[in-house]
Amino acid sequence: MRNYILILFLLIPTLGISNNFLKFKTDSVWTSPDSYYLSKGKITTLVNQSQYKNWAAGGINNLSLTLILDYDYILKQGDFEWINRIDGAYGIVKNQNESLKKNEDRFELYSLLALKNKGRWSYSALLNIKSQWANGYDYTQGFANSQVRTLKTKFLSPAYTQLGFGMFYKKDNNFWFNYALLSARYIMVNPVFTESLADGDNYFGVDKGKTGRFEAGGIFSAYYKTEIMKNMFFENKLNLFQNYLEDPLNIDIDYIISLEFTINKFLSTNILVQLLYDDNAAPEIQLKEVFGISFNVNF
Numbered sequence: 149m150r151n152y153i154l155i156l157f158l159l160i161p162t163l164g165i166s167n168n169f170l171k172f173k174t175d176s177v178w179t180s181p182d183s184y185y186l187s188k189g190k191i192t193t194l195v196n197q198s199q200y201k202n203w204a205a206g207g208i209n210n211l212s213l214t215l216i217l218d219y220d221y222i223l224k225q226g227d228f229e230w231i232n233r234i235d236g237a238y239g240i241v242k243n244q245n246e247s248l249k250k251n252e253d254r255f256e257l258y259s260l261l262a263l264k265n266k267g268r269w270s271y272s273a274l275l276n277i278k279s280q281w282a283n284g285y286d287y288t289q290g291f292a293n294s295q296v297r298t299l300k301t302k303f304l305s306p307a308y309t310q311l312g313f314g315m316f317y318k319k320d321n322n323f324w325f326n327y328a329l330l331s332a333r334y335i336m337v338n339p340v341f342t343e344s345l346a347d348g349d350n351y352f353g354v355d356k357g358k359t360g361r362f363e364a365g366g367i368f369s370a371y372y373k374t375e376i377m378k379n380m381f382f383e384n385k386l387n388l389f390q391n392y393l394e395d396p397l398n399i400d401i402d403y404i405i406s407l408e409f410t411i412n413k414f415l416s417t418n419i420l421v422q423l424l425y426d427d428n429a430a431p432e433i434q435l436k437e438v439f440g441i442s443f444n445v446n447f
Contacts, residue, residue: 182226186321189219189447194239194418196440214239214252214438216420222321227264229318233257235385238281239438247295249287252438253280258369260326262316272316272326274367276387278402279307305338306352306429310389312367325370333389335361335428353428361428365391379410401425418442 177185194214200207217236222229239252257277262270284301312328337354345356354361368388376382382405389400407419417440424434 182224184222184224186220186222189217191445191447192216192218192416192418192442193444194420194438194440194442196438209244210241212239212241212251212440214440216442220321229262229264229270231258231260231262231324233259236281250282250284252436253282253284255279255281260316262318265315268317268319270316270318272314272328274310274312274314274326274328274369276310276312276367276369277307279304302338302340304336305341306354307336309334309336310367314367322373323371325368328367328369331365331367331389333363333365333367333391335363350428352426363389363391364393365389365396381408381410382406383408395427398427399425400427414444416442416444 192215194216196212198207198210200209215238217234219234221232224230234255234257236255237252239250240248241251242248255278258274259276260272260274262272264270280301280303282303283299285297286300288296288298290296310331310333312331314326314328314330316324316326318324335352335354337351337359339357339359341351342354342356342358345351347356349356352361366389368386370386371384373381373383385404387402390396391398391400401423403423405421409417411417418438420438422436424436
C-alpha cells in the first residue's frame with residue numbers, strides 16, 4: 149500500500165498547471181458575496197548536486213532529489229469556514245561510495261472548521277495528522293567500512309493525531325493563527341518497536357508492549373506568508389503542543405520556514421528550514437536545512 153501512495157505522490161505533477169497562487173481573488177470561485185471556495189496546489193522538485201575531480205581540498209560527490217507537495221482547499225459558507233492543508237515531502241540522497249538514503253520524509257494533514265464569532269475571531273475545531281511515507285534507518289559503521297542500518301521508523305510509526313477546540317483568528321489567507329485550549333493527541337506506533345524495549349524505556353513516548361500514547365493539552369498553530377521583495381516569498385508554519393498531563397512547561401515545537409525566489413513560471417531557488425523539539429523523540433533540538441534549485445508545477 150505504501151508503494152502505491154509513493155507512486156501517486158510522484159505522479160501528481162502531471163495533473164495540471166496554474167499560476168498566481170498567492171492572488172486570492174484570482175484563484176477563488178465566489179458563489180455569493182459571503183461564500184467562496186479556493187483550491188490551489190504546488191509540486192516542487194528540488195535538486196542539489198556536488199561533483200569533485202582532482203580537487204586538492206577534498207570533497208564527496210553527491211546528488212539529492214526532493215519532492216515537496218503543498219495543497220490548500222478553503223470553503224466558506226456564510227459564518228462557516230473550512231480550511232484544509234496537505235503538506236508532504238520525500239527526498240533521497242546518493243553520496244559517493246554509499247547506498248541510497250532518504251533525507252526528507254514527512255506528510256501532514258491539517259483541517260480546521262471555524263464558526264464566526266466577532267470581527268476576525270471564530271470558534272474552531274481542528275484535526276491534525278502527521279507521519280511519514282517510508283521506513284527510516286539509523287546508519288552505523290560496520291566491518292570493512294561497510295554500513296549497518298537499523299530500522300528506526302516505519303509508515304505511520306510514529307503517527308501523531310491531534311483533535312482540538314478553541315479560538316481562531318484570521319486576517320486573510322496569508323495570516324492566521326489558532327489556539328485550541330482543549331485538545332487531545334494520540335501517538336500511534338508499530339508494536340515491532342515496543343515489544344523488545346527494555347523496562348523503563350519508551351519509543352516516542354510509548355511504553356514497552358504498547359501501541360499508543362494518549363496526551364491531553366493545548367495546541368497553538370499559526371501560518372504567515374508574505375512577499376518580502378519582488379518574486380521572493382517568505383512562508384512560516386508553526387505548531388506547538390503543551391501536554392497538560394506530563395511536564396506542562398515542556399512544549400513540543402514544529403516550525404517550518406521556507407524562502408522561495410522565483411526565477412520564472414517553473415524555476416525557483418528554495419531554502420527550507422525545519423526546527424523540531426519533542427523530548428519523546430530526541431532530548432535535543434532537531435534542525436534540518438534543504439537548499440537547491442527547484443522545478444515547480446502549480447495546479
